[in-house]
Structure formats: C-alpha cells, structure tokens
Amino acid sequence: MISLRAISALFLLALGVTTLSAQADSLTKLTDRDDLFGWEAVGRVDIADGGYCTGSLVASNLVLTAAHCVFDHTGKRRDASSLQFRAGLSNGTAIATRSVGRFVVADGYTPGVGMTIDNIRTDAALLELTEAIPTAVAGPFVPYENPRPGDKLSVVSYGQSRDRAPSRQRECNILWRQQGLVSFDCNVTFGSSGAPVFTDGAYRAQIVSLVVGGSKNPDGSTTAYGMHLPPVLSALKSKLRSAPPAQTEPQAHKRVRVGQGGGASGAKFAKP
Numbered sequence: 001m002i003s004l005r006a007i008s009a010l011f012l013l014a015l016g017v018t019t020l021s022a023q024a025d026s027l028t029k030l031t032d033r034d035d036l037f038g039w040e041a042v043g044r045v046d047i048a049d050g051g052y053c054t055g056s057l058v059a060s061n062l063v064l065t066a067a068h069c070v071f072d073h074t075g076k077r078r079d080a081s082s083l084q085f086r087a088g089l090s091n092g093t094a095i096a097t098r099s100v101g102r103f104v105v106a107d108g109y110t111p112g113v114g115m116t117i118d119n120i121r122t123d124a125a126l127l128e129l130t131e132a133i134p135t136a137v138a139g140p141f142v143p144y145e146n147p148r149p150g151d152k153l154s155v156v157s158y159g160q161s162r163d164r165a166p167s168r169q170r171e172c173n174i175l176w177r178q179q180g181l182v183s184f185d186c187n188v189t190f191g192s193s194g195a196p197v198f199t200d201g202a203y204r205a206q207i208v209s210l211v212v213g214g215s216k217n218p219d220g221s222t223t224a225y226g227m228h229l230p231p232v233l234s235a236l237k238s239k240l241r242s243a244p245p246a247q248t249e250p251q252a253h254k255r256v257r258v259g260q261g262g263g264a265s266g267a268k269f270a271k272p
Contacts (some may be wrong), residue, residue: 065194075112101246
C-alpha cells in the first residue's frame with residue numbers, strides 16, 4: 001500500500017517533469033457515427049473564451065467534468081452562460097448541443113493552487129444543462145463503485161491537437177488507488193481534463209474516475225491522476241439540488257468553432 005507521504009512525493013516529482021504529450025499510436029479517433037456508437041454521451045465542454053475540456057453525461061441533463069475547467073486562470077468562477085456542452089462532437093458536428101444553466105463544484109476544491117492532493121480528490125464539477133438530451137440520443141454513464149489496481153480501463157477524450165473528434169484509448173490500467181485518489185497509465189494531454197475513465201460494466205462501460213492531471217515519466221509513458229468518483233458525484237448531486245435555481249434568461253453564448261481560435265483549458269498537467 002502506498003503511503004500518503006509517498007503519494008505527496010510522486011506529485012512533487014510530477015510537477016517537475018515535462019509536459020504530457022499524446023502517444024498517437026495508442027489512440028483511435030471516433031470520427032463517424034459507427035465509431036461513436038455507445039460513446040455519444042462524451043462531449044466537449046466549450047468555454048466562451050475559446051478554451052475547452054472534456055465532459056460526459058451522468059444524467060440526461062447533467063454533465064460531469066473537472067472543476068478547474070469552470071474557473072479562469074485567475075481563479076475566478078466562470079459564468080454558467082459561458083459554458084456549452086457538445087455531445088459526441090466530431091468534425092464540427094455534435095449529436096446534441098446544450099447551454100449550461102448552472103453548475104456546482106465539489107466541496108474542498110481550491111482554484112488557483114494547482115495539482116495538490118486535496119484538489120485532485122475534489123477536482124470535479126457538475127453542469128446542469130438548460131435542456132435535457134434524450135437518452136435515446138446519448139445514454140448517460142453511471143459510476144463504477146469499486147475500482148482496483150490492475151483493472152483494465154479505457155479513456156475517451158478531446159485533447160490538444162486532437163480536438164476535432166474524440167479519441168479513445170482502448171486499454172490502460174489502474175496503477176494504485178488510496179485515500180480517495182486513483183492513478184492510471186492512460187494517455188492524456190491538455191484538453192483531456194474532465195475526461196471519463198471507463199471500465200466495462202455488466203452491460204455498458206462505467207466511469208471509474210475523471211482525468212484531472214498528469215505527468216510524463218522519464219521512460220516516455222504517462223501517468224494520470226483522478227479521484228475515487230462515486231462519493232464525489234453523489235455529493236455533487238446533493239449540492240446541486242440545494243443550489244439556487246438557474247437564471248431564466250441566460251446570457252448569449254459565444255460559439256466556438258472547432259479548430260478555430262480555441263485551445264485546451266487550463267488543465268492541471270505537469271509543466272517544466
């Protein structure tokens with residue numbers, strides 16, 4: 001079992017290595033309707049200033065993403081009206097596009113302090129859409145209750161230099177799980193923030209964790225970090241139920257064209 005002190009050391013090391021890069025040969029682009037089948041509920045969370053993250057439906061009107069995606073670089077909370085979810089976005093066409101009416105962030109998350117252990121545990125946000133996406137169009141995913149080291153995973157995400165269509169890594173692994181943290185060797189990069197990490201459920205893939213940060217190792221492999229999701233998601237749903245209602249007349253949303261003027265959001269990945 002890895003101690004909390006050892007985990008802290010791992011994160012300190014991660015912050016001192018080079019930026020993550022994609023390993024293109026391990027990814028499959030989901031560029032047509034057949035490829036997207038079953039993954040329609042994964043989409044891009046576009047931000048009015050041109051940034052984006054990855055998000056996924058966990059209910060017909062709820063999108064799960066990383067908390068740091070809903071704060072700007074100064075740590076200021078973004079307006080819900082500046083966010084838009086584009087389910088199954090591929091080559092400029094989304095299966096469904098919805099504005100965000102309101103959102104909540106997991107308790108304990110502190111914007112602006114970077115990839116700390118406490119922030120990784122709580123780096124999750126729940127976006128409520130102004131209009132639900134029918135489940136027949138994009139079926140929501142449910143969380144996986146008991147991930148264990150050695151479990152086989154997959155990741156579907158958008159990312160820097162691959163933002164026009166989602167990419168899927170068909171197989172990666174849980175490295176360890178302890179004290180609300182999960183580490184996995186999945187291929188992630190800027191823009192992958194909020195991407196769902198999946199394992200196979202009884203009938204359909206289930207979400208093990210969210211990508212909230214990562215690093216590139218000396219041997220060229222990547223290590224990604226996320227939280228043990230079920231208790232965090234349950235708390236987010238309770239918080240949303242007690243939050244003030246959304247504004248009835250949201251501000252107009254600035255549309256972001258795929259590949260034009262946009263960039264990955266301020267994802268918490270290791271930098272030199």
